[in-house]
Amino acid sequence: MVYKITAEADRQYVEEFRAKPMGDHSPGLQRVLNIMRAYRGGDQVILIARREFADFVIGRMPPLREDPIVIEDTRTFSTREEAEWALFCRRWREHTGEDIE
Amino acid sequence: MLKITGYPDRYSAEAGETLDFMVTLEEGETFDARLVRVVHGDCNPEGPGLKFTHIPSNADGSHAGKPQRIDAGSYAVVDRAPVLDEPFTFFTMLWPTLVRRDDQTIFAQWDHETDTGYHIGLGEGGFVSVTVGTETGPKTVRAPKPMVERQWYGLAVSIDPATGAVGIDQKPVRPYAHVDDRCTATLQAAPVSPAHVPFHFAGCPVGQGRYDRHFDGKIDSPILMAGRWTAADQDAVMRKVLAPEWRNRLIAKWDFSIGIDTADITDTGPYMLHGRLGNLPTRAMKGWNWTGEEHSWKLKPEHYGAIHFHHDDVYDAGWDVSVSVTLPEDIKSGPYALHVRSGESDVDATREDYISFFVVPPRDKARRGKRPKVAFLAPTCSYIAYANHAEHITARGVEILMNRMVHFGHSDLYMYEHPELGGSLYDTHADGSGVAYSSRLRPVLNFTAQYHSWLGGHGSAVYQYNADTHLFDWLEEKGIDYDVITDEDLNAHGYELIEDYEVILTGTHPEYHSTVMWDAMKDWIDRGGRLMYMGGNGWYWRVAFNDAWPGAMELRRAEDGIRPWVSEPGEYFHSFSGEYGGLWRRIGRAPNVIAGVGFIAQGFDMSSYYRRAPDADNPRAAFIFEGVDDEIIGDFGLVGGGAAGIELDCITTDLGSPPNMLRLASSEDHSAMMLLVNEEFGPVPPNLGGDQNERVRADLAFGETPAGGALFATSSIAWCGALSHNGYDNNVSRITENVLRRFMDPEPFDTGLSANTGNSQ
Numbered sequence: 001m002v003y004k005i006t007a008e009a010d011r012q013y014v015e016e017f018r019a020k021p022m023g024d025h026s027p028g029l030q031r032v033l034n035i036m037r038a039y040r041g042g043d044q045v046i047l048i049a050r051r052e053f054a055d056f057v058i059g060r061m062p063p064l065r066e067d068p069i070v071i072e073d074t075r076t077f078s079t080r081e082e083a084e085w086a087l088f089c090r091r092w093r094e095h096t097g098e099d100i101e
Numbered sequence: 102m103l104k105i106t107g108y109p110d111r112y113s114a115e116a117g118e119t120l121d122f123m124v125t126l127e128e129g130e131t132f133d134a135r136l137v138r139v140v141h142g143d144c145n146p147e148g149p150g151l152k153f154t155h156i157p158s159n160a161d162g163s164h165a166g167k168p169q170r171i172d173a174g175s176y177a178v179v180d181r182a183p184v185l186d187e188p189f190t191f192f193t194m195l196w197p198t199l200v201r202r203d204d205q206t207i208f209a210q211w212d213h214e215t216d217t218g219y220h221i222g223l224g225e226g227g228f229v230s231v232t233v234g235t236e237t238g239p240k241t242v243r244a245p246k247p248m249v250e251r252q253w254y255g256l257a258v259s260i261d262p263a264t265g266a267v268g269i270d271q272k273p274v275r276p277y278a279h280v281d282d283r284c285t286a287t288l289q290a291a292p293v294s295p296a297h298v299p300f301h302f303a304g305c306p307v308g309q310g311r312y313d314r315h316f317d318g319k320i321d322s323p324i325l326m327a328g329r330w331t332a333a334d335q336d337a338v339m340r341k342v343l344a345p346e347w348r349n350r351l352i353a354k355w356d357f358s359i360g361i362d363t364a365d366i367t368d369t370g371p372y373m374l375h376g377r378l379g380n381l382p383t384r385a386m387k388g389w390n391w392t393g394e395e396h397s398w399k400l401k402p403e404h405y406g407a408i409h410f411h412h413d414d415v416y417d418a419g420w421d422v423s424v425s426v427t428l429p430e431d432i433k434s435g436p437y438a439l440h441v442r443s444g445e446s447d448v449d450a451t452r453e454d455y456i457s458f459f460v461v462p463p464r465d466k467a468r469r470g471k472r473p474k475v476a477f478l479a480p481t482c483s484y485i486a487y488a489n490h491a492e493h494i495t496a497r498g499v500e501i502l503m504n505r506m507v508h509f510g511h512s513d514l515y516m517y518e519h520p521e522l523g524g525s526l527y528d529t530h531a532d533g534s535g536v537a538y539s540s541r542l543r544p545v546l547n548f549t550a551q552y553h554s555w556l557g558g559h560g561s562a563v564y565q566y567n568a569d570t571h572l573f574d575w576l577e578e579k580g581i582d583y584d585v586i587t588d589e590d591l592n593a594h595g596y597e598l599i600e601d602y603e604v605i606l607t608g609t610h611p612e613y614h615s616t617v618m619w620d621a622m623k624d625w626i627d628r629g630g631r632l633m634y635m636g637g638n639g640w641y642w643r644v645a646f647n648d649a650w651p652g653a654m655e656l657r658r659a660e661d662g663i664r665p666w667v668s669e670p671g672e673y674f675h676s677f678s679g680e681y682g683g684l685w686r687r688i689g690r691a692p693n694v695i696a697g698v699g700f701i702a703q704g705f706d707m708s709s710y711y712r713r714a715p716d717a718d719n720p721r722a723a724f725i726f727e728g729v730d731d732e733i734i735g736d737f738g739l740v741g742g743g744a745a746g747i748e749l750d751c752i753t754t755d756l757g758s759p760p761n762m763l764r765l766a767s768s769e770d771h772s773a774m775m776l777l778v779n780e781e782f783g784p785v786p787p788n789l790g791g792d793q794n795e796r797v798r799a800d801l802a803f804g805e806t807p808a809g810g811a812l813f814a815t816s817s818i819a820w821c822g823a824l825s826h827n828g829y830d831n832n833v834s835r836i837t838e839n840v841l842r843r844f845m846d847p848e849p850f851d852t853g854l855s856a857n858t859g860n861s862q
Contacts, residue, residue, distance in 0.1 A: 022504070022505050024707065024770075024792070027773065047508050048509045051448055052553045068518075069517055080559075083506060
C-alpha cells in the first residue's frame with residue numbers, strides 16, 4: 001500500500017516546504033513530495049517561464065501531444081518558489097481536502 | 102513561443118569558409134542577423150549575464166525570412182518502378198506499432214495528383230486497407246479484422262486491376278487465445294486505373310514535395326509476385342532460393358538485411374528494383390524470424406530483415422538557405438553563433454535565437470600554423486545526443502526526478518507544438534520505441550545560448566552547450582588562448598587533429614563518444630597529453646557515425662546504464678557501424694580508463710560542495726592548491742548552488758582508474774535525490790540517496806600518466822557553474838587555473854619511473 005498523505009500526519013511538513021520549496025528536505029517531506037509528484041495519468045502540471053527568472057505561470061500539459069498546453073495566466077508568479085508553493089497548496093487540497101493557502 | 106530559430110549546415114567551420122544558415126521566421130518577413138562570438142550564454146541574474154562579441158561579417162544586416170517546416174516521417178522509395186497493370190500480389194511481414202493512427206502506408210504506387218494506382222495501408226484501429234484509383238475516384242476496401250500492435254503478421258494483398266477484385270489475407274505469426282486477428286477476405290473494389298509512379302513503402306508523396314501517410318512499425322521481406330496468391334503461399338515465396346514456378350513470376354523481392362549500413366534498399370529480384378530510404382528509419386532491427394540465437398546483424402543478417410519506420414523520424418530538415426556567412430580570414434577558433442532577431446521579445450514570444458557553431462583550426466596540418474597550447478573538445482556528440490531533448494514532453498514523471506516543477510520556456514512550448522523537429526536520443530517515438538538516431542540537420546533548440554533547461558540544476562538550469570559557456574567565459578576572463586576541436590571532427594580525422602595540444606579541456610558533460618574518438622583520446626593521453634575533465638558522466642555511451650547519413654549519430658541503449666528507453670533484445674548492435682552499442686563500460690572501456698574517474702550518481706535539484714581530502718597534501722598535488730587553504734571547496738555556484746552536482750564521478754580502480762590517482766577532495770552532504778546510478782549495484786539497496794550512501798560523491802582527482810602527462814578530473818557537471826563566483830575569485834576558479842597553467846607547461850610530470858625501463862627509480 002502506498003503511503004497516504006493525511007492532514008493530521010503530514011501537516012508538520014507544510015511549513016518546511018513553504019520555507020524551502022527546493023533543496024534537501026526531511027525524509028517525511030520528501031515522501032509527501034514524491035507522492036504528490038508521481039504521475040498518475042492526465043494532465044502534467046508544469047511551470048512556464050514567460051520571462052526567465054522573472055515571470056512565471058502554471059500550465060497543464062495534456063496526455064496527448066496533439067492537444068494544446070493550457071496556460072493558467074490568471075495568476076502570475078515572480079519566482080519559481082512562489083509557483084512551487086501554489087502548486088503544493090493545490091495538491092495538498094487534493095490529497096487532504098484542506099485549504100492551506 | 103519562439104518566433105525565430107534555425108540551424109547551420111554544419112557545426113564546425115574554418116576561417117574563410119562559408120556556412121549556410123537555414124532560418125524559420127514565424128512572423129514578419131525580415132529578420133536581422135549578425136555573427137557573434139559566444140562568451141557567456143547564461144542569463145541567470147546571479148551570474149555574469151549574457152556576453153557576446155560582435156564579429157563584423159557579411160551576415161550583418163536585414164535578411165528575408167519565411168516560415169519553414171520539417172517534413173518528418175521515414176519511408177522508402179523505388180524510383181524505377183514498373184506499372185502494375187496485371188494481377189499481382191504484395192506479400193510482406195508486418196509489425197505495426199501505432200494502430201491508433203489512420204491512413205498509414207505499407208506499400209503504394211499512388212499518384213496523388215490523379216488519384217490513380219494502388220495504396221495498401223493500415224487504418225485506424227489496425228485494419229489493413231486497400232485503396233485503388235478508379236475512373237470515378239479512389240475506392241477503398243478494408244480487412245474485416247484488425248492487427249494487434251507489436252505482433253508479427255504475414256500479409257498477402259492480391260489485386261486484379263481489370264476487375265478490381267482484392268484479396269486481403271492476414272495471418273498472425275503467433276496466434277493467441279481469444280484474439281481474433283486472422284482473416285482472409287475477398288473484396289470487390291473497382292477496375293483500377295494504374296499509375297506510372299514510383300513504389301513507396303511507409304509513406305507517400307502528397308504534393309508540394311512533401312511525404313505523408315507514414316507507417317509506424319516494421320516492414321520485413323516485402324515481395325511483389327505476378328498473379329493472385331494468399332498468405333498460405335508466403336513461406337514458399339519468401340525462401341531465399343525460389344522454386345522455378347515462383348521465380349518465373351517474381352516482380353520484386355526486397356531484402357532489407359542487405360546494406361543495413363547504407364541508405365539503400367536492395368531488390369534481389371530479376372528487375373533489380375532497388376530503392377533508397379528517406380528520413381532515416383531504424384535498421385538492424387530484428388525481423389519476424391529472429392530467434393535469439395544471434396544478436397549481431399553482421400553474423401546473421403537473415404534475422405535482421407526488418408526496417409522500423411516512424412512517422413516522426415527526421416534526418417534533414419532540408420530548409421532553404423536564409424543567410425550564407427563567410428567567416429573572416431582572421432577569425433579565431435572558438436564558439437560562435439549567428440544571432441538572428443525579428444523584434445523585441447515579450448512575455449508571449451521570444452524573437453531571437455543564437456544559432457551555434459564552432460570555428461575550428463584548419464584540418465589540413467600544413468595550413469594549421471602555430472596553434473594555442475590548449476584545445477576545448479566541444480562535445481558535439483553529446484549536443485547531438487541531447488538535440489531537442491524532450492523527455493519533459495515525451496516521458497511523464499520528470500517532475501519527481503527534478504524534485505521541482507518541470508520548467509518550460511518559450512523554446513519548450515515551441516518544441517511541444519512542433520514534434521516534427523524530431524527527438525533526442527533520450528526520447529521515444531510516438532509509437533513508444535526509442536529514438537536511436539539524432540541528426541544536427543534541423544533546428545536544435547537546446548544547442549543555443551540563453552536556453553534554460555528543464556534538466557539543469559536549480560538556478561541557472563543550464564545543461565550541455567549553455568553550461569559549457571560558463572567555461573568559455575572563464576577562459577576569456579583568464580585570457581587563455583584556445584582552439585576548439587569538435588567531436589565530429591575528431592571522429593573524422595582522429596588523433597592527428599589533437600596530437601600537438603598540451604592540454605585538452607572537456608565540456609561539462611562529454612557523455613557520448615565514437616570508437617575513433619575514444620581511441621584518439623586514449624592515444625593522446627598515453628603519449629603525454631594533459632586532460633582536464635571539466636564535468637561529469639563522461640565517456641559513458643558508445644555512438645556511431647555513417648557516411649551514408651552525414652550529420653546523424655546512432656545510439657543503442659543496450660543492457661545497462663541510465664536508460665530513458667531500452668533497446669529491444671537483439672537490437673544492441675549499431676546499424677551504422679555493426680559495433681556492439683551501449684555503455685563503454687560494458688565493452689571493457691569504463692570512463693575511468695580515460696578520465697581516471699567514472700560515473701557514480703545523479704540528481705538534478707541542488708548541488709553541494711567538496712571537502713578537502715588527505716591526498717590534497719601530497720606534494721604531487723601542491724601546485725593544484727597553491728593559494729587554496731580552504732577545507733571546503735565550491736560551496737557556491739550558479740548550478741544548484743554548489744560545484745558538485747547534477748552528475749558525479751568518483752575514482753574506482755577496479756573499473757580502470759589508475760592506481761596513482763590522488764583523491765584531492767570529495768563532495769558530501771548531497772540530498773536524498775542525488776542517487777547512485779544503477780550500474781553500480783546488483784540487488785537494489787535501500788540507501789540509494791546521497792543522504793545515506795557514502796559512495797554518492799564527486800572525487801576531485803589528479804594523476805600523472807607514464808608518458809609525463811596527467812589527468813585532472815572535476816567529476817561534476819556543476820563545477821564550471823562555480824567558476825565565476827565572486828568575480829572569478831574563488832577556490833574553484835583558483836584550482837582550475839592552477840591546474841591549467843601547470844598543464845600548459847610542457848615540462849613532463851614526474852612519473853617516478855625510469856625513462857628506459859618503465860620501472861620505479
